[in-house]
Amino acid sequence: MRDFDLTPLYRSTVGFDRLANILDNVTRSDGGSSYPPYNIEKTGEDAYRITIAVAGFTDDELTIEARDGQLVISGKKAATEEETNFLHRGIATRAFEKRFQLADHVRATDAVTKNGLLHVDLLREIPEALKPRKIEIAKSRPIEAEKVELDA
Numbered sequence: 591m592r593d594f595d596l597t598p599l600y601r602s603t604v605g606f607d608r609l610a611n612i613l614d615n616v617t618r619s620d621g622g623s624s625y626p627p628y629n630i631e632k633t634g635e636d637a638y639r640i641t642i643a644v645a646g647f648t649d650d651e652l653t654i655e656a657r658d659g660q661l662v663i664s665g666k667k668a669a670t671e672e673e674t675n676f677l678h679r680g681i682a683t684r685a686f687e688k689r690f691q692l693a694d695h696v697r698a699t700d701a702v703t704k705n706g707l708l709h710v711d712l713l714r715e716i717p718e719a720l721k722p723r724k725i726e727i728a729k730s731r732p733i734e735a736e737k738v739e740l741d742a
Contacts, residue, residue: 612691626665626686636714640690645706646683652708654701661690661698663710695720 628642640661644652647665655662664687693714700711 623686625682625684626688628688630690633711636716638696638712638714640710640712642688642708642710643706644703644708646681649703652703654698654710656692656698659692659694661692661710661712663688663690663708 626643628640631639631641633639640663642663644665647667651665651668653662653664653666655664664685666685667683692712695716696712696714698710699713700709702709
């Protein structure tokens with residue numbers, strides 16, 4: 591059992607509500623669901639890819655949404671009127687919902703299905719205002735000129 595009490599964090603910090611909510615969501619149990627299996631890859635310095643096994647689902651049965659700092663990927667099989675008598679059913683096609691917490695300035699840029707896998711590409715784009723910038727040092731006046739101004 592992994593229950594953490596984050597109450598002291600809420601009591602002693604100001605402005606870290608989002609961080610506390612993220613920690614709260616991460617520590618909350620999701621029932622141990624590993625369906626469907628997925629990978630998270632780093633494909634570049636600021637690029638990532640989530641790959642989910644979605645065998646048996648069509649593109650119309652999959653939904654990808656970005657909301658509240660999360661990427662939510664869900665799949666729901668369309669109702670079929672055709673009844674099939676399976677002797678063995680090993681390909682699961684049950685409904686699913688996977689949630690991925692996104693860092694600030696990370697957004698989904700592309701999604702494609704290929705060979706039973708859903709690939710969602712993510713990119714971190716830091717705004718210009720938040721990027722480090724070099725500040726030029728102005729040429730200073732001679733020390734004697736400063737003394738003259740102070741004496742006057």
